[in-house]
Amino acid sequence: MRIIADENMPFVSQLFEPLGEVSLVDGRSLSPSHLIDADVLLVRSVTQVNAALLSQANRLSFIGSATIGTDHIDQQLLISRSIEFAHAPGCNATAVGEFAFMAMLELAGITREPLAGKKVGIVGAGNTGSALARCLAAYHVEYLLCDPLLAEADTHSTTSTRRQYTQLDELIHECDVISLHVPLTREGPYPTWHLFDHQRLAQLRPGCWLINTSRGDVIDNPALLQLALTRPDIKLALDVWAGEPTPISALIERADIATPHIAGYSLEGRARGTLMLRQQLARLQQCEVDIELSDLLPEAIFNQLTLSASPDEAGLRQLCRLVYDLRDDDKLFRFYAGQSGGFDQMRRNHRHRRELSVLTLVNEGAFEVDWLTKLGFSGVNL
Numbered sequence: 001m002r003i004i005a006d007e008n009m010p011f012v013s014q015l016f017e018p019l020g021e022v023s024l025v026d027g028r029s030l031s032p033s034h035l036i037d038a039d040v041l042l043v044r045s046v047t048q049v050n051a052a053l054l055s056q057a058n059r060l061s062f063i064g065s066a067t068i069g070t071d072h073i074d075q076q077l078l079i080s081r082s083i084e085f086a087h088a089p090g091c092n093a094t095a096v097g098e099f100a101f102m103a104m105l106e107l108a109g110i111t112r113e114p115l116a117g118k119k120v121g122i123v124g125a126g127n128t129g130s131a132l133a134r135c136l137a138a139y140h141v142e143y144l145l146c147d148p149l150l151a152e153a154d155t156h157s158t159t160s161t162r163r164q165y166t167q168l169d170e171l172i173h174e175c176d177v178i179s180l181h182v183p184l185t186r187e188g189p190y191p192t193w194h195l196f197d198h199q200r201l202a203q204l205r206p207g208c209w210l211i212n213t214s215r216g217d218v219i220d221n222p223a224l225l226q227l228a229l230t231r232p233d234i235k236l237a238l239d240v241w242a243g244e245p246t247p248i249s250a251l252i253e254r255a256d257i258a259t260p261h262i263a264g265y266s267l268e269g270r271a272r273g274t275l276m277l278r279q280q281l282a283r284l285q286q287c288e289v290d291i292e293l294s295d296l297l298p299e300a301i302f303n304q305l306t307l308s309a310s311p312d313e314a315g316l317r318q319l320c321r322l323v324y325d326l327r328d329d330d331k332l333f334r335f336y337a338g339q340s341g342g343f344d345q346m347r348r349n350h351r352h353r354r355e356l357s358v359l360t361l362v363n364e365g366a367f368e369v370d371w372l373t374k375l376g377f378s379g380v381n382l
Contacts, residue, residue, distance in 0.1 A: 004034050005042040008348050009066050010270040011296050012042060015278040015289075028245075028344065032056040042066065042277060046245075046344075049073045054081070062284065064277035068092065068127065068264070069215070071184045086280035090127040092269030094355055096213050097131025098376060099263040100179045101139075102326055103237040105317045107177075107209050110256055111235060114313050115141060121175030123168065123195075124214065125150050128264075129181035138374035139316075146171045147182075148190045172200060177209040184215035198223040209235045213263035216241040221248055228254035239263040245343035252337050259329045260337070260346045266324075266353045271296045300358040310367040319361075319377070324353050 001020030005012045006027035016022050025034055027046045035041060035057035043049060045067045051074065054060065065073060065087040078085045108115040120136055122129045125147035136143045144166040151165035172178065182192045196210075196219040204210065204227075212219055221242035227234060228251065237257035241247030244261060252258045264270075271293055282289045302322045311319060321327075329346070336342030356376035363369055363379065373379045 001039045002037055003040040003042065004030070004038045006030075006044050006047065006066075009042055009044060009274055010267070010351075011274050014296065015274055015291065016040075016042070019281075035060060040064070040281065042274075043072075045069060045072050047072060049078075051077055054083075062086070062281055064088075064281065066091070066270070066273035066277055069183050071215070084284060086277055088273035088276040091273035091276055092264030092266065093127035093131040094357075094376065095266035095269035095353070096128040096181070096263045097133075097135055098266075098320075098324075098356055099239070099326065100128075100132045100181075100211050100213055100237075101135040101375075102320050102324065103211050103257055104177060104179075104209065105313070105320060106257060106326060107235050107237060108313065109317060111207075111209075113207070115139070115177075116313060118142075118176040119144065119174060120177040120179065121146065121166070121171040122179055122181060123147075123171065124181035124183075125163065125165070126181065128213065129179075132179055132181065135375055138371045138376075140371070144171050144175060168195075168200075169203070172203050173205070176205060176207070177211070178204070179211040180214045180218055182214050182218055184217055192218050194218070194220045196220065196224070198226075201227045204231075204234055207233045207235070209237065211237040213239045216244055216247070221251055225251045225254065245341075247337070247343070249338060252334065257326065257330050258333050258337075259326065260333050260343045262329060262347060262350050262353070265347070265350050266355045267297055267351070268293070268355045268357075300354050302359055304360045304362060306362040306364055307367075307369065308365065310369045311372075319359070319372075320356070323356050323359050 003016050003020055003022045005022055005024055007024035013022050027044050030047050032053055032055045037059060039059060039061055041060060041063045043065050049063060049072060060083055062084045063078060067087055068089055070087055075085060104115050120141055120143040122132055122143055123146045125145040133143055145163060146166050146168050154162045184193060185191050186193045198220060201223055225248055236255040238255045239259045240261050275293055279289050333346060336346050357378050360378040361372055
């Protein structure tokens with residue numbers, strides 16, 4: 001079996017070499033000639049899988065994308081050519097949810113306005129939005145959900161887990177913090193391309209924090225830059241950008257937190273995404289995978305900490321930084337963003353991010369901190 005894989009897909013050789021020959025390529029420069037005589041193609045979101053790319057693929061039978069989103073895949077084309085497709089929904093949901101929550105804690109430190117007591121609007125209540133909601137609920141932060149597609153589905157649900165949803169304009173009017181977790185769509189009843197255009201951006205509450213970990217074009221970036229220039233009260237945490245890998249440099253400068261599309265780049269999330277593709281290919285081949293996620297992951301530098309008291313918000317921010325300090329990536333991105341290839345270089349070399357579960361908290365006191373396990377930390381006597 002001949003397998004073509006994005007060179008930046010973690011653990012891909014370890015997981016797929018037992019199946020055949022694995023050739024690693026740059027996902028952005030993948031060409032039709034790479035796919036001649038290829039049986040399997042493994043990509044990330046940087047590769048547009050379309051008719052042009054597959055024009056010389058003479059025996060391709062499986063395409064896997066180690067991503068949540070699928071807007072880079074022409075799925076109708078794959079159906080017409082009887083090519084099996086798999087992706088990895090939910091693989092990095094925890095990572096994205098935790099990243100958005102950490103970004104809020106960092107903005108709280110920047111503005112000296114506590115996250116506790118604010119109302120957060122989550123636009124997109126799928127896997128990543130729900131992961132953020134769990135973090136906020138653990139920290140007892142009020143939040144509103146907006147997701148018209150899920151709202152319609154829940155209307156017909158008879159389960160006790162039905163959630164409450166808010167219209168987008170009402171959410172914008174009510175919320176102090178807005179976090180975006182939608183796929184990028186241009187068609188259908190609820191397109192998300194430029195969902196936050198000039199008009200909606202102008203409606204943001206004074207001092208609003210706007211966080212985007214979904215897709216860059218969900219926000220009209222030139223309009224957002226204009227907003228940042230005229231309304232310094234609005235605080236921005238941006239992980240995704242229009243025009244990647246060459247975002248608007250002035251917007252990077254104006255953002256309070258800026259990172260190069262790495263919100264989902266925890267080692268756990270990335271390994272989980274590649275493993276999910278291996279498992280789905282194994283099901284098609286009617287065989288088993290004898291590798292667990294834990295087999296792929298290295299030991300963390302910090303893996304246990306004893307608590308002497310229940311942390312306040314500043315203490316919680318310090319705990320999160322022990323696992324992942326997003327200020328480091330913000331600083332690096334501002335340095336590399338202006339260099340040719342800097343955006344992709346940071347993504348390619350990103351190997352240090354872990355999820356909160358890697359840190360075990362030991363409670364030797366009598367204080368109540370079970371909310372920390374609900375937030376994601378592992379715990380002993382919590």
